[in-house]
Structure formats: structure tokens, C-alpha cells
Amino acid sequence: MQVTTSRETDMSDIFGRKPFGMTRRGVIGASIAASSVFALASCGDDGGGEVDIDSQSKGAMDGFAADTQFTATEAFTLSLLWTEWPEVPIKDSWKFFTEIEKRTNVKFELTTIPFSDAEEKRSLLVSAGDAPTVIPLIYTGDETSFVSSGAILPISDYVEHMPNFQKYVEEWDLTDMIDNLKQADGKYYMLPGLQEVSVPVFTLIIRKDVFDDVGAGVPETWDEVREALVKIKERYPDSKPLADGFEAQSLLNYASHAFGAQAGWGFGTGMMDDGSGGLQYTAVSAEYKEMVEFFRGLVADGLVDTDSFTASNDGSGGGEVSEKFANETVFAASGSAGTAIEFVQALNETVGEGNFEVLQIAPPGGPAGQVVEPRNFWNGFMLNSEVAESEHFLATLQFLDWLYYNPEARELIRWGVLDETYTKDADGTIELKPEFSLNAYNLNPDGETDIQEDFGWSNPVFADSTESRTLKESYNTPTFVEYIDSVLSSRTPRDPNPPAPLDEMELERASLLATPLKDTVDTNTLRFIMGQRDIAEWDDYVAELEAQGLADYVDLLNGARERFEEENS
Amino acid sequence: MIAKEPTKPAGDRRRKTKESTGRRVFGVVNATALVLLCVVMLYPFITVLAQSFSSAGAIKAGQVSFWPVGFNIDTYKAVMSNGTFWRNYGNTVLYTTVGTTIAMVLTTTYAYVLSKKHLKGRNALIGIAVFTMFFNGGIVPNYVLISALGMKNTMWAIVLPGAISVFNLLVMKSFFENLPKELEEAAMIDGLNWYGIFARIVLPLSKAVVATMVLFYSVVFWNDWFAAFLYLDKSELFPITLFIRNLIAGASTSASEGAAAAGTTTALVSSNIQAVTMILTVIPILCVYPFVQRYFVSGIMLGSVKG
Numbered sequence: 001m002q003v004t005t006s007r008e009t010d011m012s013d014i015f016g017r018k019p020f021g022m023t024r025r026g027v028i029g030a031s032i033a034a035s036s037v038f039a040l041a042s043c044g045d046d047g048g049g050e051v052d053i054d055s056q057s058k059g060a061m062d063g064f065a066a067d068t069q070f071t072a073t074e075a076f077t078l079s080l081l082w083t084e085w086p087e088v089p090i091k092d093s094w095k096f097f098t099e100i101e102k103r104t105n106v107k108f109e110l111t112t113i114p115f116s117d118a119e120e121k122r123s124l125l126v127s128a129g130d131a132p133t134v135i136p137l138i139y140t141g142d143e144t145s146f147v148s149s150g151a152i153l154p155i156s157d158y159v160e161h162m163p164n165f166q167k168y169v170e171e172w173d174l175t176d177m178i179d180n181l182k183q184a185d186g187k188y189y190m191l192p193g194l195q196e197v198s199v200p201v202f203t204l205i206i207r208k209d210v211f212d213d214v215g216a217g218v219p220e221t222w223d224e225v226r227e228a229l230v231k232i233k234e235r236y237p238d239s240k241p242l243a244d245g246f247e248a249q250s251l252l253n254y255a256s257h258a259f260g261a262q263a264g265w266g267f268g269t270g271m272m273d274d275g276s277g278g279l280q281y282t283a284v285s286a287e288y289k290e291m292v293e294f295f296r297g298l299v300a301d302g303l304v305d306t307d308s309f310t311a312s313n314d315g316s317g318g319g320e321v322s323e324k325f326a327n328e329t330v331f332a333a334s335g336s337a338g339t340a341i342e343f344v345q346a347l348n349e350t351v352g353e354g355n356f357e358v359l360q361i362a363p364p365g366g367p368a369g370q371v372v373e374p375r376n377f378w379n380g381f382m383l384n385s386e387v388a389e390s391e392h393f394l395a396t397l398q399f400l401d402w403l404y405y406n407p408e409a410r411e412l413i414r415w416g417v418l419d420e421t422y423t424k425d426a427d428g429t430i431e432l433k434p435e436f437s438l439n440a441y442n443l444n445p446d447g448e449t450d451i452q453e454d455f456g457w458s459n460p461v462f463a464d465s466t467e468s469r470t471l472k473e474s475y476n477t478p479t480f481v482e483y484i485d486s487v488l489s490s491r492t493p494r495d496p497n498p499p500a501p502l503d504e505m506e507l508e509r510a511s512l513l514a515t516p517l518k519d520t521v522d523t524n525t526l527r528f529i530m531g532q533r534d535i536a537e538w539d540d541y542v543a544e545l546e547a548q549g550l551a552d553y554v555d556l557l558n559g560a561r562e563r564f565e566e567e568n569s
Numbered sequence: 570m571i572a573k574e575p576t577k578p579a580g581d582r583r584r585k586t587k588e589s590t591g592r593r594v595f596g597v598v599n600a601t602a603l604v605l606l607c608v609v610m611l612y613p614f615i616t617v618l619a620q621s622f623s624s625a626g627a628i629k630a631g632q633v634s635f636w637p638v639g640f641n642i643d644t645y646k647a648v649m650s651n652g653t654f655w656r657n658y659g660n661t662v663l664y665t666t667v668g669t670t671i672a673m674v675l676t677t678t679y680a681y682v683l684s685k686k687h688l689k690g691r692n693a694l695i696g697i698a699v700f701t702m703f704f705n706g707g708i709v710p711n712y713v714l715i716s717a718l719g720m721k722n723t724m725w726a727i728v729l730p731g732a733i734s735v736f737n738l739l740v741m742k743s744f745f746e747n748l749p750k751e752l753e754e755a756a757m758i759d760g761l762n763w764y765g766i767f768a769r770i771v772l773p774l775s776k777a778v779v780a781t782m783v784l785f786y787s788v789v790f791w792n793d794w795f796a797a798f799l800y801l802d803k804s805e806l807f808p809i810t811l812f813i814r815n816l817i818a819g820a821s822t823s824a825s826e827g828a829a830a831a832g833t834t835t836a837l838v839s840s841n842i843q844a845v846t847m848i849l850t851v852i853p854i855l856c857v858y859p860f861v862q863r864y865f866v867s868g869i870m871l872g873s874v875k876g
Contacts, residue, residue: 084804084815085815086812086815086816089653089804090804091652110802110803111802112802112803112804113802114798114804114807114811114814114815115815116814116815116816116817117798117814120798121798121799124708124709124712124799127709128709128712128713128716130712130713130716320631322631323631326631327631345625345626346626348626349626349627349632
């Protein structure tokens with residue numbers, strides 16, 4: 001009896017009253033990752049059985065070429081992983097699926113996962129061998145952890161059957177970037193969304209009227225930002241004009257490029273080009289130190305709202321930063337076009353509509369020149385490796401090539417059916433018909449039917465992938481189009497770092513080494529910037545990293561880079 | 570025991586005509602502390618309630634704390650006219666009802682059997698249950714099992730795996746063990762068989778623990794999103810918790826994984842929609858709780874501490 005009692009106490013503590021004794025995301029991620037190892041081991045590698053593409057061409061078109069309509073010669077069904085965004089649930093009125101089916105003879109069969117935990121569920125499905133054929137919304141790097149399991153298709157072996165993809169890679173000068181997708185085995189496992197032009201999504205958002213007012217204008221470099229902040233501080237002594245609602249990760253990301261470093265969200269593996277073809281650890285470089293010192297200076301002069309650096313990210317771009325923007329204690333902060341809209345909404349409540357101007361500016365330049373992050377891909381897809389045994393394999397490749405890379409398909413996915421939901425004049429300008437709206441981009445807000453919510457066009461699963469510049473500009477606000485223009489005309493994207501894909505064992509070792517290193521970097525970067533650690537201790541900080549195996553880590557990645565270079569030159 | 574303490578001073582006060590200073594000070598401090606605690610508990614709830622009646626702009630500008638700013642009930646109308654919301658709400662009600670019923674049948678019968686010390690193999694039966702508290706297959710194997718059993722995308726995947734909570738089972742077992750054996754013996758002499766004893770003698774005498782367990786189970790089923798997240802692939806089958814999680818956590822994830830993954834359409838779900846959905850979801854549990862709570866303390870105490 002007594003034994004039972006004490007057990008009960010323990011049990012209630014440990015297990016609570018939850019079915020699996022766990023609910024937290026962290027736990028899920030870790031557990032799924034951990035269990036994947038076992039599950040994947042059982043899946044095994046298919047050994048790369050030969051694929052006879054000709055005998056698997058049921059439904060495929062003969063002579064399928066770029067910029068032509070794909071229509072399966074025989075209807076078939078394709079299973080698809082569908083991520084459900086909370087604000088865009090699928091409705092019965094959606095025309096997206098029916099129209100695609102009408103044009104291509106391909107019907108989607110959905111496995112729906114909630115957006116909130118999409119990545120965890122995706123890992124689970126792939127690990128359990130239960131993933132649908134098409135897995136969209138894959139960003140570069142997402143596929144790496146699945147490669148060794150053999151659960152996903154090395155799609156590079158089959159791109160010859162994808163004429164649209166090849167055409168636009170060539171036309172938009174993306175060949176080198178595609179090569180960078182290669183894994184240690186020299187193949188790539190995902191196809192990205194191609195972007196004719198790529199601009200940083202997150203950058204500095206400023207109160208332009210205030211910047212103009214104090215005589216600073218739109219800053220082009222970080223030094224000009226500094227001057228402007230000083231002037232604003234004089235005018236508004238209680239303000240701390242610069243903030244970042246993303247735990248400083250966003251600010252450091254776009255600022256680091258101007259200093260010739262990599263930081264924040266863009267830290268990645270921490271390895272970057274050392275200028276002589278090798279890789280160096282960015283966080284110990286002189287450039288990184290210069291960046292840290294610059295922001296340290298801003299903090300010391302009271303120009304930075306340091307609270308925003310440490311406040312946990314509430315997700316909306318820092319609700320608190322919106323508040324501070326609204327209350328005129330912050331005048332410049334990190335964000336995307338969406339964040340800018342939030343700032344505007346908040347300012348409308350306090351300063352009043354028409355009394356202010358909010359502008360997203362091109363990331364300021366710095367010692368490294370007027371440079372921005374390297375060109376990027378956008379989300380693409382990967383395929384369950386089982387598709388290689390399907391009799392519709394070729395048709396599937398052709399269909400996805402059309403869906404993801406054919407300009408007409410891209411326009412369809414974004415705008416709907418020509419002359420039904422939108423019109424296009426002779427010079428290619430697209431306009432929504434007055435009875436339709438696209439609220440996500442604040443287009444025709446008075447339209448009765450929303451082409452996204454009611455019809456499924458512009459849905460986030462497919463619409464944001466491949467885009468030509470014209471298509472990108474067709475739905476964005478004039479201010480964002482100006483932003484694109486200002487970045488493209490005045491900034492140069494940096495060259496991507498040399499690829500250094502790791503094999504399975506190396507990947508394991510690298511992540512063991514990289515995690516504590518990055519923790520040390522993150523903590524100390526902020527401590528230096530906030531003035532909590534003396535900058536004279538920089539060498540001690542470097543020594544701390546070295547004690548954590550920095551040299552091993554750098555060697556590991558440089559080894560991988562050299563091997564890749566040899567194998568692929 | 571602890572829960573009873575705060576009521577003591579009130580009882581004492583009534584009996585005594587004059588209180589000592591110490592006791593009065595204790596009363597005041599006690600009351601203040603409890604009121605503060607109450608405020609700490611209630612504040613988040615009241616804020617969410619206020620937000621649910623406020624305009625999105627006012628929430629963004631940080632103007633909402635206790636009272637709604639920019640009062641409107643349009644958000645309530647919008648959320649309540651959302652078909653998915655009600656479908657998922659209905660699912661939750663269904664899963665909770667069916668789940669709790671199954672769980673109660675299994676737990677009470679299992680616990681009753683375990684409470685009989687003369688039962689052969691009793692220890693093995695307890696061992697089987699307790700074993701699952703410390704070891705389980707892990708997420709992927711569980712997932713593969715549920716798939717193989719054909720329960721994926723059915724209600725059974727939600728209600729069956731969590732049907733017996735070992736903690737609840739053991740609480741109930743010790744409760745049954747404490748019932749006077751003589752009652753059962755008398756019933757047996759009067760001709761009742763074991764099933765009859767269980768249904769007509771034991772259960773009616775166990776209302777407190779049964780009510781507590783019903784509450785435990787129904788709260789677990791009502792709040793559960795994880796099983797649904799794992800085993801359901803169709804949004805029309807989702808419970809309301811998954812709907813809310815998507816609404817709230819989804820909005821946060823989009824920006825925190827920002828640089829790498831931000832879609833350009835991170836059109837955030839506005840805070841007042843989140844607030845309204847939370848309020849509407851919590852209402853049923855909020856209504857049930859006060860009524861069942863009086864069994865709550867006695868039920869859990871009777872089961873676990875006594876004996």
C-alpha cells in the first residue's frame with residue numbers, strides 16, 4: 001500500500017496526466033529525430049534499383065517541351081503533402097484543384113498537416129515511410145537529414161525529363177547555385193523554387209518622415225544609419241531608435257553581409273569563403289569583430305533598444321516593437337514587408353493615418369561594400385523515392401515540371417484563370433477583376449470573392465515558389481516593387497560560399513561540434529554588443545571557441561569542401 | 570490537506586468572539602496573498618477576454634489590458650461563422666465523449682479487478698500497466714503501429730491509445746481497496762454476482778472518484794492535440810485544439826523561422842481572432858470545472874492518501 005502511494009506521487013510528477021507524458025515542441029522534435037534513426041535503419045536503402053523510365057511512362061506526353069501545356073494522356077492520381085495555413089483552410093468552393101485537374105488530368109490526393117507543426121509531421125511521415133509522393137515547401141537544406149535514409153528521390157538523376165526547369169535555370173543564370181545543392185554523393189534531392197531576381201526578405205524598416213525630418217534621409221550605409229540615429233536621438237531624447245524584434249537575429253543577418261561576415265539567421269554552418277577558396281569560421285574573423293564593435297558602439301550611445309534584443313520573439317516581428325514604433329520610441333527596426341504593414345497598423349492607432357511614412361529600405365552597405373546576401377532559392381519540393389517504381393513516374397516528373405516551372409502554370413497558381421479572375425493587357429500588366437479580392441496582398445479589398453480564401457489561388461503551398469520578376473511584381477505593393485528596384489539597382493548579392501556537403505558520419509560529427517560552438521557565438525555576440533563583456537576579451541572568446549573544438553570543425557568542413565571540389569571538377 | 574487550510578480561519582472566526590492579533594494579521598496576510606494569487610491567475614484570462622472584444626489595431630499598439638479597446642463583436646461573428654471551427658469543435662466534443670466513456674469503462678473495470686488482493690496473477694496485471702509508464706515504443710513505432718492497425722484517420726486513433734491512464738488506474742485501485750469488504754460480502758450473500766456487486770454496490774459508492782476521473786479524462790481528451798497531430802491527416806477530422814494550435818503556434822513559427830522559411834504571405838492571424846477562438850474553446854471546460862471540483866479534492870484524497 002505504501003509502495004503504491006509513493007509511486008503515485010512520482011508518477012503524477014513525471015507523467016502528469018498527458019497521454020504520452022509530453023506535449024512540448026522541443027520534445028517532439030527531439031523524439032522524432034531520435035526515433036527516426038531507428039525507423040530509417042529499417043527502411044534501408046533501396047540500393048538504387050535501375051529505373052526504366054520508358055516502361056514507366058504511363059500518362060506521359062511524347063515530346064513534352066518547355067513552355068507547353070502538360071496534359072497527361074491518361075488520368076492519374078498523385079499524393080501530396082498539404083500544409084494547412086490557419087488563415088487559408090481548403091474550402092469546397094476552391095477551384096485550384098479542379099482547374100489543375102481539368103488542365104493536366106492529374107488529381108491530387110491530400111495528406112493534410114497543420115502549419116504549426118508541419119516540419120515535425122513531415123519528418124514523422126518520411127521516417128515512418130508513410131510520406132506522400134510529392135513533398136512541397138522544401139527549402140534548401142531541409143532535405144539533408146533525409147538523404148542517407150534513401151527515403152527521398154535523388155531527383156538530379158531525372159532532371160533531363162524536366163525541360164521547363166532546365167530552361168529557366170539556364171535563362172536566369174542559376175546553374176552554379178543548383179550545383180551547390182549537391183549532397184556528398186554528388187546528387188541533389190530537392191528541386192527549389194527558382195527566382196529570377198532575389199532580394200532579402202528581412203531588412204531595415206524606417207520611419208521615413210522622421211529620418212527626413214531630422215535631415216538624415218534614407219541611409220545607404222551603416223555609418224549613415226548611425227548618423228541618422230544620433231540625430232533622431234537628439235530630437236527624441238527618450239527614444240532608443242533602433243530595434244530588432246527577432247532577438248537580434250534578423251538585424252545581425254542582414255547587417256553582417258555589409259561587414260563581410262555571416263551572423264544571426266544567416267549564420268548557417270558558420271563557415272564562409274575566406275577569399276582564397278577555403279572556408280573560415282566567420283565568428284572569429286576580423287570582419288565579424290568589426291560588426292560586433294559597430295553595434296556595441298550604437299548600444300553604448302543609447303541608440304539601440306536592447307530590450308528588444310533579449311525579449312523572446314513572439315512571432316509577429318516583435319509585438320513589443322510594434323508598440324514602441326507606435327509610441328515613437330523606436331524609429332527603425334527589422335522586418336519584412338508584412339512587419340512594415342503591422343507597424344503601419346499600429347501607427348494608425350497612435351500617430352494617425354497620413355501623418356507618417358514607413359519604408360522598407362535596401363540593407364545598408366558597409367566596409368564590405370554595397371552588398372547583400374547571396375541570391376536565394378525559394379521553396380521547392382522533394383519526392384518520395386517510391387515514385388521511382390511508379391508506372392506514372394515520367395508523367396509525374398513532367399507534371400511537376402509544368403506545375404513548378406512553367407510560367408503559365410505559375411501565373412495560374414498566383415492569379416487564377418485568365419479573363420475569369422484577372423485580366424492581362426498588351427504590355428503584360430495583370431489586374432484582378434473588380435469583383436475579386438486578394439486580401440493577403442491587400443488587392444481590391446472591396447471585391448466580394450477572395451481568390452485565395454475562396455478559390456485557392458495564391459495558396460502558400462505552391463504560389464510562392466518559382467517566380468519571374470514580372471510575376472513577383474504583379475501582386476506586390478508599389479512600395480515593395482520599389483524596394484526590389486532599390487536593392488537590384490544599388491546592391492550586389494555576395495557570391496555563395498563554396499559547397500562542402502558532408503556524408504552521414506561527418507554530418508553527425510559536425511552537428512555535435514557546431515551546436516556548442518554556435519551557442520558560444522550567439523551568447524557572446526550579444527554580450528559584446530550589449531556591453532556586458534569587455535571587447536578586450538575578444539581573444540579569450542576565440543580561445544573559448546578553440547577549446548570547444550573549433551579547429552576540428554573547420555578541418556572537417558574544409559576536408560569536405562576539398563573532396564567535393566575534386567570529385568566535381 | 571493543503572487545500573483545506575485557507576478555509577480554517579473563517580471557521581474559527583465564527584466560533585470565537587474575539588480573535589488574537591496574531592490570528593487577525595494572519596487572516597489579512599492570507600487574504601492578501603490569495604487575492605494576489607487570484608489576480609496572477611486571472612489576469613491572463615481577463616486580458617484574452619478583453620482582447621477578444623477589441624480591435625486588432627488596438628491590440629498591436631498594446632492598449633488592451635483589462636478592458637476592451639475599440640469594442641467589437643465582429644470577430645466573434647466571424648469565428649462563429651467559420652465552418653471549420655465548428656466542425657473541429659464538434660470533433661472535440663465527440664472525441665471527448667467517446668474517449669471518456671471508453672476510458673471510464675476500461676479504467677473502472679481494470680481497477681476493480683486489481684483491487685482484489687486474492688486475484689491470481691494480480692501482480693502481473695499491475696506490472697503490465699506500470700511497465701507502460703516507464704517504457705514505450707517511441708513516436709515513430711507508435712505511429713507505424715497505429716497505421717498498421719488501420720486506425721489512422723479515424724476517431725479510434727485518438728481515443729484508444731490514451732484510454733487507460735495508469736495514474737488514474739492506480740488511484741482508482743487504491744480507492745476500491747479501501748471500500749469495506751463487508752459490503753461486498755453482504756451483497757454476495759444476498760445473491761449478487763461480481764458484476765452485480767461492481768455495478769450496483771461499488772460504483773454508486775465511488776461517485777467521488779468516478780467524477781474526478783471523468784474530469785481528468787475529459788480534460789485530457791479536450792486538450793489533447795498531439796495524438797490528432799500524429800494520426801490524423803485530414804483537416805475535417807482535426808479537434809479544435811489542433812485548429813487553435815495552428816492558429817496561434819503557426820503564426821509564431823512563421824516569423825521565428827523567418828529568414829530561412831518566411832513565406833511572403835505570413836499574413837498573421839490577428840490577435841483578436843486568436844483570443845476569440847481561445848475563449849470559445851475554454852468555455853465548456855470552464856463551465857464544467859466548478860461543478861465537478863468539489864469531488865475533485867475528496868476524490869483524489871480518498872484514492873491516494875488514505876490507507
